[in-house]
Amino acid sequence: MQRAVERRGIPTVSPSVARDVTEHARPPRAVFLPFMMGHHFGVPFHRELQRRIILECLGFVAEARESGEIRDLPITWAEARKEGVAMERSLLSPVPRAPEG
Amino acid sequence: MTEDSSGSRQLRPGLWATVNERYPGSMIHKSHGVPLAPLRKPLNECRVTFISTSGVQPKGTLPFDTVHPVGDYSFRRVPSSARADELDIHQLKYPTAGAERDLNVIFPIERLQELAAEGTIGGLTADFFTFIGYNMDPERLERTLAEDIAAAVSDSGADIALAAPA
Numbered sequence: 001m002q003r004a005v006e007r008r009g010i011p012t013v014s015p016s017v018a019r020d021v022t023e024h025a026r027p028p029r030a031v032f033l034p035f036m037m038g039h040h041f042g043v044p045f046h047r048e049l050q051r052r053i054i055l056e057c058l059g060f061v062a063e064a065r066e067s068g069e070i071r072d073l074p075i076t077w078a079e080a081r082k083e084g085v086a087m088e089r090s091l092l093s094p095v096p097r098a099p100e101g
Numbered sequence: 102m103t104e105d106s107s108g109s110r111q112l113r114p115g116l117w118a119t120v121n122e123r124y125p126g127s128m129i130h131k132s133h134g135v136p137l138a139p140l141r142k143p144l145n146e147c148r149v150t151f152i153s154t155s156g157v158q159p160k161g162t163l164p165f166d167t168v169h170p171v172g173d174y175s176f177r178r179v180p181s182s183a184r185a186d187e188l189d190i191h192q193l194k195y196p197t198a199g200a201e202r203d204l205n206v207i208f209p210i211e212r213l214q215e216l217a218a219e220g221t222i223g224g225l226t227a228d229f230f231t232f233i234g235y236n237m238d239p240e241r242l243e244r245t246l247a248e249d250i251a252a253a254v255s256d257s258g259a260d261i262a263l264a265a266p267a
Binding site for chain 1: 198213
């Protein structure tokens with residue numbers, strides 16, 4: 001898919017959670033994350049991570065030099081999940097009140 | 102294949118070989134890359150589109166045929182202004198546990214809308230483009246669906262395409 005778009009002159013990039021599949025398919029540019037399938041942009045409610053992955057991908061469009069290049073991001077699935085759980089808890093918990101007086 | 106594959110930290114290793122053994126010829130293998138198209142503008146002037154194999158589609162549109170034996174080679178347009186609760190997922194072949202709680206883990210439409218609104222990216226194409234992966238005939242996909250979506254992306258005025266498998 002990326003190859004067809006790229007051939008029309010539009011640069012493309014994708015996040016990948018299956019490095020071996022990406023190496024075989026050779027899309028023009030990819031960013032690898034060791035995440036669960038179906039979770040290419042991270043974990044629920046972790047807006048910063050979702051945003052970061054988009055921006056890392058878009059940034060790689062300007063930086064990649066060779067077709068088929070894959071950039072690895074130093075984020076683990078365990079870290080992402082841990083942060084996501086903490087964020088979800090903070091969303092669910094009541095806003096702390098400022099001390100009175 | 103690059104030398105890095107042996108050191109891959111992917112959660113489910115050997116995915117390509119496993120699927121290709123089970124469904125011979127279903128997995129894409131390319132020995133050469135396509136030439137890179139140049140980025141012509143800074144990111145904050147680029148109109149970004151999003152292409153996704155997630156099977157996400159507007160509620161009420163014809164559902165993808167998730168049980169067809171050789172796959173569904175059609176695509177849907179998803180307005181980039183859509184709200185997450187206006188969208189459904191019609192695809193069986195990936196874990197949707199996260200997406201059911203926050204669609205942005207596989208279809209980050211809200212994050213893309215925010216990046217456009219704050220001016221980090223120049224804007225979004227009117228529509229995003231979705232289909233379902235796990236099609237069993239990669240040559241047919243390349244000949245039909247990939248070209249259909251590429252033509253639609255080209256017509257959309259996109260400067261960059263973010264593409265996400267699921």
